[in-house]
Amino acid sequence: MKEIIRPPKQLNLPRDIYEDLEDFVPYPSDDPDIITKRRSERGMLVADMELRGVRVLQQLNPAQFDSLASQHAARDIIARVGIGSAHYDLAREDAMFYPLRLGLVAEGARTRSSERRYASQQELAAQTLKHLTLAEMMASAHYRHLHTPGMSEHAAGAARSAGRYIGNAALSSLVYDMPGTMEHRHPVDIQLTVRDKSLALLSEIEDYGRSIGARPSVAQLMEPDSPVAVDIRRHAPRDVRRAFEAAAAEHPEQLAT
Incomplete structure (x- = not known):
């Protein structure tokens, strides 16, 4: 087999990977003011929920938790809902697959002149936060464009961009704990491991979606009774659950002014 010279930096998300999973449909509200607001913004609810959900993800950095169980739970939340929403947003474009950036744990090719560089855990966390910041900007643009005739x-372009950044954040968060443990390996081999983990995630999300009854998505973070939110309350460690609930409470649905 031919030796791989350069480290992989991209994952192709297949268009047809989650065809069998149901999409989450937001539940109706019984609050008269919310009902009025939603009627005036018909077709905008999921965009609003995704925008607020991205802001919640910005507050769930796995490294902020003490135990490995809690770190892994936060990682899984970001990875699962991130890829689910990336697929939902990017599938607006007719293509066989959608490229996402792998988490960049190491750089350097198998050439004499190539320097090796290994990311720190702080640098990888900064990668994730940068992707989420850009995702927030594009999700905000998507919501804003939906308000504007013509x-x-x-709006569709902004949604695709938001999805791509959300997916990038999911993949960098997935390998948050790899820095500092693999400096004895060549960067190409490290990034091949990153790609393998990312490919395994795609299959794991399919199983997870079947278990909760819906394709996971960022928007579901903002609906307390959604399949994802219910799963977090039932199975996440207490500190992760509390951090999630506190972050969600900071970003309620806003009434029209």
């Missing part, structure tokens, strides 16, 4: 194409 901006449907711009």
Whole structure:
């Protein structure tokens, strides 16, 4: 087999990977003010929920938790809902697959002149936060364009960009704990491991979606009774659950002004 010279930096997310999973449909509200607001913004609810959900993800950095169990739970939340939403947003474009960036744990090719560089855990966390910051900007643009007549194409483009950044954040968060443990290996081999973990995640999400009854998504973080939110309350460690609930409470659905 031919030796791989350069480290992989991209994962192709297949279009047809989650065809069998049900999409989450937001539940109706019984609050009269919320009902009025949603009627005036018909078709905008999921975009609003995704925007607020991205802000919640910004507050769930796995490294902020003390135990490995809690760190892994936070990682899994970001990875699962991130890839689910990336697929949902990117599938607006007709293509066989959608490229996402792998978490960049190491750099350097198998050439004499190539330097090796290994990311720290702080640098990888900064990668994730940068992706989420850009995702928030594009999700905000998507929601804003939906309010503006004649901006449907711009709205669709912003949604795709938001999805791509959310997916990138999911993949970098997935390998948050790899820095500092693999400096004895060549960067190419490390990034091949990153790619293998990312490919395994795609299959794991399919199983997870079947177990909760819906494709996981960032928007579900903002619906307390959604399949994802219920799963977090039932199975996440207490500190992760509390951090999630506190972050969600900071970003309630806003009434129209």
